[in-house]
Amino acid sequence: MVLMPLLDTSAGFAAxxxxxxxxxxxxxxxxxxxxxxxxxxxxxxxxxxSGLKLRPHAKTHKSPFIxxxxxxxxxxxxxxxTLHEAEVFADAGVTDLFIAHPPVxxxxxRRLAELAERGIRLAVAVDxxxxxDGLPAGVEVMWEVDTGLHRVGSxxxxxxxxxxxGLRPGRLRGLFTxxxxxxxxxxxxxxxxxxxGLAESAAVLRAGGVxxxxxxxxxxxxxxxxxxxxxxxxxxxxxxxxxxSDANQVALGAQSLENCALGVVxxxxxxxxxxxxxxxxxxxxxxxxxxxxxxEGWGIVLGHPDLxxxxxxxxxxxxxGEADLKVGDRVVVIPSHACTTVNLHPALLxxxxxxxxxxxxxxxxxx
Amino acid sequence: MVLMPLLDTSAGFAAxxxxxxxxxxxxxxxxxxxxxxxxxxxxxxxxxxSGLKLRPHAKTHKSPFIxxxxxxxxxxxxxxxTLHEAEVFADAGVTDLFIAHPPVxxxxxRRLAELAERGIRLAVAVDxxxxxDGLPAGVEVMWEVDTGLHRVGSxxxxxxxxxxxGLRPGRLRGLFTxxxxxxxxxxxxxxxxxxxGLAESAAVLRAGGVxxxxxxxxxxxxxxxxxxxxxxxxxxxxxxxxxxSDANQVALGAQSLENCALGVVxxxxxxxxxxxxxxxxxxxxxxxxxxxxxxEGWGIVLGHPDLxxxxxxxxxxxxxGEADLKVGDRVVVIPSHACTTVNLHPALLxxxxxxxxxxxxxxxxxx
Numbered sequence: 159m160v161l162m163p164l165l166d167t168s169a170g171f172a173a174x175x176x177x178x179x180x181x182x183x184x185x186x187x188x189x190x191x192x193x194x195x196x197x198x199x200x201x202x203x204x205x206x207x208s209g210l211k212l213r214p215h216a217k218t219h220k221s222p223f224i225x226x227x228x229x230x231x232x233x234x235x236x237x238x239x240t241l242h243e244a245e246v247f248a249d250a251g252v253t254d255l256f257i258a259h260p261p262v263x264x265x266x267x268r269r270l271a272e273l274a275e276r277g278i279r280l281a282v283a284v285d286x287x288x289x290x291d292g293l294p295a296g297v298e299v300m301w302e303v304d305t306g307l308h309r310v311g312s313x314x315x316x317x318x319x320x321x322x323x324g325l326r327p328g329r330l331r332g333l334f335t336x337x338x339x340x341x342x343x344x345x346x347x348x349x350x351x352x353x354x355g356l357a358e359s360a361a362v363l364r365a366g367g368v369x370x371x372x373x374x375x376x377x378x379x380x381x382x383x384x385x386x387x388x389x390x391x392x393x394x395x396x397x398x399x400x401x402x403s404d405a406n407q408v409a410l411g412a413q414s415l416e417n418c419a420l421g422v423v424x425x426x427x428x429x430x431x432x433x434x435x436x437x438x439x440x441x442x443x444x445x446x447x448x449x450x451x452x453x454e455g456w457g458i459v460l461g462h463p464d465l466x467x468x469x470x471x472x473x474x475x476x477x478x479g480e481a482d483l484k485v486g487d488r489v490v491v492i493p494s495h496a497c498t499t500v501n502l503h504p505a506l507l508x509x510x511x512x513x514x515x516x517x518x519x520x521x522x523x524x525x
Numbered sequence: 526m527v528l529m530p531l532l533d534t535s536a537g538f539a540a541x542x543x544x545x546x547x548x549x550x551x552x553x554x555x556x557x558x559x560x561x562x563x564x565x566x567x568x569x570x571x572x573x574x575s576g577l578k579l580r581p582h583a584k585t586h587k588s589p590f591i592x593x594x595x596x597x598x599x600x601x602x603x604x605x606x607t608l609h610e611a612e613v614f615a616d617a618g619v620t621d622l623f624i625a626h627p628p629v630x631x632x633x634x635r636r637l638a639e640l641a642e643r644g645i646r647l648a649v650a651v652d653x654x655x656x657x658d659g660l661p662a663g664v665e666v667m668w669e670v671d672t673g674l675h676r677v678g679s680x681x682x683x684x685x686x687x688x689x690x691g692l693r694p695g696r697l698r699g700l701f702t703x704x705x706x707x708x709x710x711x712x713x714x715x716x717x718x719x720x721x722g723l724a725e726s727a728a729v730l731r732a733g734g735v736x737x738x739x740x741x742x743x744x745x746x747x748x749x750x751x752x753x754x755x756x757x758x759x760x761x762x763x764x765x766x767x768x769x770s771d772a773n774q775v776a777l778g779a780q781s782l783e784n785c786a787l788g789v790v791x792x793x794x795x796x797x798x799x800x801x802x803x804x805x806x807x808x809x810x811x812x813x814x815x816x817x818x819x820x821e822g823w824g825i826v827l828g829h830p831d832l833x834x835x836x837x838x839x840x841x842x843x844x845x846g847e848a849d850l851k852v853g854d855r856v857v858v859i860p861s862h863a864c865t866t867v868n869l870h871p872a873l874l875x876x877x878x879x880x881x882x883x884x885x886x887x888x889x890x891x892x
Contacts, residue, residue, distance in 0.1 A: 183632040260794040265550040310795040427627040428677040447813035
């Protein structure tokens, strides 16, 4: 791990988090609002300079407050993963939403129609023309292209063009993709696959007279290639994790530790032997779902670069390594995966900008 | 996988779940109440016949309704993992609670005192005498013995006796352990380690005149050895997952698929190529935290033994294998890990006994 030199710069966050939580029981998810604001401003500025619209993926935070801050920083709209997220953000005043998940079934179409009736500008992910037929009037289609993740979507080029031609005229807004393979392969390669797959597909469609207005990419590890993407014809980016960053992003080299704005304060509850400590944060407070290859252990313990979170159970983290930590001491853990960690908490404690306060994770928990 | 012959027996659950959810959007967590009741009755009867008190671990369900059913079936009390769980279950009328986690810090001691003042009979996990000194009056200690998991606890025998002797007279109720290694090693071996570690420790203490009233074991994979444990002097068992079971328990051979009472109904949202389907359940609705060695994929798709849940993202499950499933079709997934799956849902839809109804997962989300 090359984290050592970076750790000192997070001492401010750790100190603020520990002070704010002093009177509370742990684990508690804490956000450094100063770092958060810096992350929001940096990405907004970066998108602007790259010539891309910014449509952040709000599944990372599920927070109306952060959604409003993203819009204040100039986001063109938000991306949501579920209808519930879209409804919560619409309630919070967001008027332009892309739901990056195929809206399958009468129930989801009904909820989409209700959102459309509220005057929200809406687009949804589709990779099958039959799904688009049942969409409420005014809801546009972002066709999903599979640029290497092999999850949802049609292959770039002619397969995508064939699918899009099955849509009724006027339905299509554009094409989108998510290069999730960027968590496993070289990031530069994933970034190229991402924008080239969209550009190739758009070229085939436009040659056939189809109006493709948006080309939208989105994966936090490939966000750094936004300018190259814009030069290749991409119009929009949808990063999510940049608001908080996390230990996976740090391990990938996509973010530095001082940009991590989300931590979980945990207490040492057992010191059974030298070199082993047990914290009261487990998979019900720091998620254990996703761990990139370069990350050692399930997160980063701020200020303790020699400690490794070896195992997580539901309410326990077993930490190995030599450290002067006794029962009752508290630490701040940067979780491996911010998006699923936030989803475990009813609210986040904001520190670093005025009095600590709670912000609800209002969009968590339903489909 | 040897699941094939068992799958037919779950057809009833799958059909009921799909009917109950027909008008709802997915993913939805569904409980077959008939199977749940059978599981509750079977374990209660098994504990009785084995000569053990039953103190189920309620972290699996976090549900006041199921807690009350466990007591109705004769449970001596409940086990909780967090203060929040204990508070919710106390509100639901549970009067005897063991919090199987060390209560570290002034905040947790204060909340414990509030519970004790309500007349709740309480015990807490301790593996360090200094923790016991600050406990509110009346709160007893269950000393944690490490019988092989190497998480919290002192080694069996003299190390445990030494620790326990540091407690003030009258604090100790007994010894407990959790043989979590049973998820990784031979179950019979883990069961022996579990009860022998406690019996050995109790023998040393009793030889020194210490009154050890309870010896409590608890791990779902070792529950089958309860009668042997009782013969070895164990007095109490704390299984958790038996209420629902899950795909991990099935893969371990600790439960059969027809005893699985928790499923997540998901919808096929994409069919990008032959042999690949994408469901709308991911790590935000079926947890991706824990997967035993014998389990192929992230759960079991009822009625589709040839399908394998190959990958989970937050709102997607990529399913590989040949099956006649088209976009819009729905399936029931038995999750790999029930406890963390339930924790992702605000409520569970109960089916199989009268009209479907929602039961809140009231104890989720806080520490």
